[in-house]
Amino acid sequence: MRPAGSLDSMTTELLDLARTIALEAGELAARRRREGVEVAATKSTLSDVVTDADREVELLIRGRLHDARPEDAFLGEEGGAVGGPSGLTWVVDPIDGTANYLYGIPHYAISIALVEGDPDPLTWRGLAGCVFNPAIGELYTADRGGGAFLGGSRGNDVEIRAAGPVPLELAMINTGFAYNATTRGRQGEVITRLLPMVRDIRRFGTASLDLCMVANGRANAYVERTLSPWDHAAGAIIAREAGAVVKGFGDAAPSSDLILAAEPMLAARLEPLLIELGMRFELPSS
Numbered sequence: 001m002r003p004a005g006s007l008d009s010m011t012t013e014l015l016d017l018a019r020t021i022a023l024e025a026g027e028l029a030a031r032r033r034r035e036g037v038e039v040a041a042t043k044s045t046l047s048d049v050v051t052d053a054d055r056e057v058e059l060l061i062r063g064r065l066h067d068a069r070p071e072d073a074f075l076g077e078e079g080g081a082v083g084g085p086s087g088l089t090w091v092v093d094p095i096d097g098t099a100n101y102l103y104g105i106p107h108y109a110i111s112i113a114l115v116e117g118d119p120d121p122l123t124w125r126g127l128a129g130c131v132f133n134p135a136i137g138e139l140y141t142a143d144r145g146g147g148a149f150l151g152g153s154r155g156n157d158v159e160i161r162a163a164g165p166v167p168l169e170l171a172m173i174n175t176g177f178a179y180n181a182t183t184r185g186r187q188g189e190v191i192t193r194l195l196p197m198v199r200d201i202r203r204f205g206t207a208s209l210d211l212c213m214v215a216n217g218r219a220n221a222y223v224e225r226t227l228s229p230w231d232h233a234a235g236a237i238i239a240r241e242a243g244a245v246v247k248g249f250g251d252a253a254p255s256s257d258l259i260l261a262a263e264p265m266l267a268a269r270l271e272p273l274l275i276e277l278g279m280r281f282e283l284p285s286s
């Protein structure tokens with residue numbers, strides 16, 4: 001039992017808030033998807049799209065969080081950052097997996113995280129995370145020190161754990177690719193070298209759900225470069241609480257430079273291998 005009034009007990013309450021808002025946001029995203037979705041604009045490249053639903057869902061989340069927690073800061077994919085004096089920041093991807101959403105692939109998510117410290121993934125401390133895939137009704141939650149759970153809109157949460165150790169040749173590895181054409185070409189080369197060494201590779205297109213898949217053993221590892229903070233903030237907390245290591249290169253925290261999530265022994269095997277296979281190339285400055 002967590003002492004009332006502690007940061008931990010507050011975090012648990014704030015996770016409940018995130019869950020309520022994610023469910024409402026997910027309902028809106030799914031309704032807009034049923035009505036039909038089109039590209040509203042492209043961002044960094046033609047592959048990097050935004051829909052009106054992304055913007056509308058972010059506004060809903062931001063509004064609900066502001067009403068409940070006016071002193072907290074906010075960092076969202078579509079609307080940017082708003083400061084706040086509490087030292088806590090909500091990091092939100094209103095629809096992670098926008099390309100899946102656009103194509104009607106039922107694998108996208110509302111991702112809401114609460115972090116402490118500067119809103120920089122290299123230094124922040126993740127407190128709570130909630131990732132909801134409204135297309136199939138799966139809701140992942142975790143708060144620091146409280147374990148990771150998979151449930152649905154009606155609750156029924158079940159604690160989840162990352163898969164146990166496996167040798168490399170039995171590892172199912174999720175990955176993803178940058179929007180920049182040159183960078184994704186180089187990532188593809190590395191993955192081509194890795195493919196014969198592992199059980200298989202998956203590219204599902206939603207980073208937050210890739211991390212949740214590591215958390216519940218549907219994948220043994222997940223690796224990607226060039227993610228934005230909102231893509232991984234919530235999923236990283238969930239994967240860690242489920243027993244996975246979630247890291248960047250060396251001692252670094254996960255960031256746009258690298259995110260590697262896996263059961264600890266597999267992570268220790270994969271990181272030097274990925275470097276050997278050429279994964280640590282210089283990224284273009286954005």
Ligand code: LIP
Pocket residue numbers: 077093095096097098099175176177178179204205206207208224226227228231
């Ligand atoms: C996307 C991810 C996807 C990843 C892309 C991008 P978006 O987020 O979740 O898996 O490979 O680099 O970050 O743009 O759909 O919110």
